[in-house]
Amino acid sequence: xxxxxxxxxxxxxxxxxxxxxxxxxxxxxxxxxxxxxxxxxxxxxxxxxxxxxxxxxxxxxxxxxxxxxxxxxxxxxxxxxxxxxxxxxxxxxxxxxxxxxxxxxxxxxxxxxxxxxxxxxxxxxxxxxxxxxxxxxxxxxxxxxxxxxxxxxxxxxxxxxxxxxxxxxxxxxxxxxxxxxxxxxxxxxxxxxxxxxxxxxxxxxxxxxxxxxxxxxxxxxxxxxxxxxxxxxxxxxxxxxxxxxxxxxxxxxxxxxxxxxxxxxxxxxxxxxxxx
Numbered sequence: 001x002x003x004x005x006x007x008x009x010x011x012x013x014x015x016x017x018x019x020x021x022x023x024x025x026x027x028x029x030x031x032x033x034x035x036x037x038x039x040x041x042x043x044x045x046x047x048x049x050x051x052x053x054x055x056x057x058x059x060x061x062x063x064x065x066x067x068x069x070x071x072x073x074x075x076x077x078x079x080x081x082x083x084x085x086x087x088x089x090x091x092x093x094x095x096x097x098x099x100x101x102x103x104x105x106x107x108x109x110x111x112x113x114x115x116x117x118x119x120x121x122x123x124x125x126x127x128x129x130x131x132x133x134x135x136x137x138x139x140x141x142x143x144x145x146x147x148x149x150x151x152x153x154x155x156x157x158x159x160x161x162x163x164x165x166x167x168x169x170x171x172x173x174x175x176x177x178x179x180x181x182x183x184x185x186x187x188x189x190x191x192x193x194x195x196x197x198x199x200x201x202x203x204x205x206x207x208x209x210x211x212x213x214x215x216x217x218x219x220x221x222x223x224x225x226x227x228x229x230x231x232x233x234x235x236x237x238x239x240x241x242x243x244x245x246x247x248x249x250x251x252x253x254x255x256x257x258x259x260x261x262x263x264x265x266x267x268x269x270x271x272x273x274x275x276x
Contacts, residue, residue: 014112015043015058019081021050021072023064029088032063035102043110054079059109059259065089066177070233073134073173073256082116082259084109093176093273096264105261114259117189119173120213123252126230126238126245133232134256135174137249139219140166140199142227142239147202149222154196155215161222163202169217169249170195173256174233176274184208189258189266194251213251221245 020036023029040047050060054076062072062085072083073094085095086102096114097105108114122133131137141148151161170179172187175195180186184197185208196217197208211217221228221240230238230247240247 013058015045015110017046017048017057018110019048019050019052019054019057019060021060021062021064021068021075021083023068023088029063032086032088032099032102036061036063036106039103039106040110043107045110050075054081057081059084059114061106061109062086062095063088065092066094069094070135073258074132074233077121077132077134077254077256080257082114082257084114084259084261091273093269094173094258096260108261109259113262115262117258117260118255119189119258120171120192120194121252121254121256122169122171122194122249124230124232124247124249126240126247129238131230131232131237132252132254133174134171135177135233136168136170136179136231137247138166138168138178138199138231139221139228139240139247140231142229146226147200147223148226148228150228151220151222153218154209154211162198162206164198164206165200166198166228167219168195168197168199170197171251173258176270178234179208180274185210186270192251194249216248216250219247219249 060072060081060083062069069085086097087095122137124131124137147163149161149163152159168179172189175187179197182197184195193210193212195210198206223242225242228240
């Protein structure tokens with residue numbers, strides 16, 4: 001795909017081979033996997049497990065909630081495999097259809113009636129190691145209940161030091177997760193930018209920012225005795241020591257491929273999930 005991050009690409013290609021990614025607990029999805037297999041059989045689609053090599057897979061079907069969607073989007077990063085969800089979770093913002101719509105929705109998907117939204121990712125660098133985030137990167141206090149002092153700069157320009165519990169940097173797909181619950185801005189799919197939101201800032205003037213591609217965020221830990229933890233999509237991956245630990249976050253070169261039914265737009269999902 002050659003379109004820019006955040007763009008929507010129609011699909012005119014029927015599905016011939018699909019991977020299925022399920023919630024970790026079988027009781028959550030019940031008989032849904034068998035329902036998928038029945039629809040696939042009628043459509044002449046081969047179903048494989050998500051552990052299969054991505055080559056030759058046309059689409060990945062998720063039976064679960066947003067956590068399972070996130071796992072699948074991460075699993076297929078770098079491969080031309082879009083991910084579409086049937087919601088068996090609570091919010092299901094990233095999913096295209098409800099569990100009751102599984103048969104009708106997947107029949108359309110297998111016939112090629114879906115679109116692919118190309119969403120930006122984050123590249124995170126700390127301690128000489130690089131990580132990729134689909135939703136968000138969080139730099140937070142490494143000691144429960146302890147505030148940290150984070151020096152931050154954007155595009156090489158210093159913005160001072162902020163006492164806080166941490167900072168969230170999110171993609172458009174992640175802006176409706178931890179970022180939203182902290183009062184950060186929602187980024188509509190199609191925006192090639194990242195949101196920066198402080199967690200519990202000890203200031204009356206700390207406000208979220210939306211930063212375009214090419215402006216790296218550099219966070220330096222200036223707390224004398226407390227390290228900070230680095231979380232990638234909710235997983236603790238590294239620590240940055242007190243006084244001089246540093247984390248660099250930027251929009252990455254890769255994209256996550258989110259497939260949706262044409263009518264399951266961002267605005268429709270936003271209204272159903274948060275505005276009603």
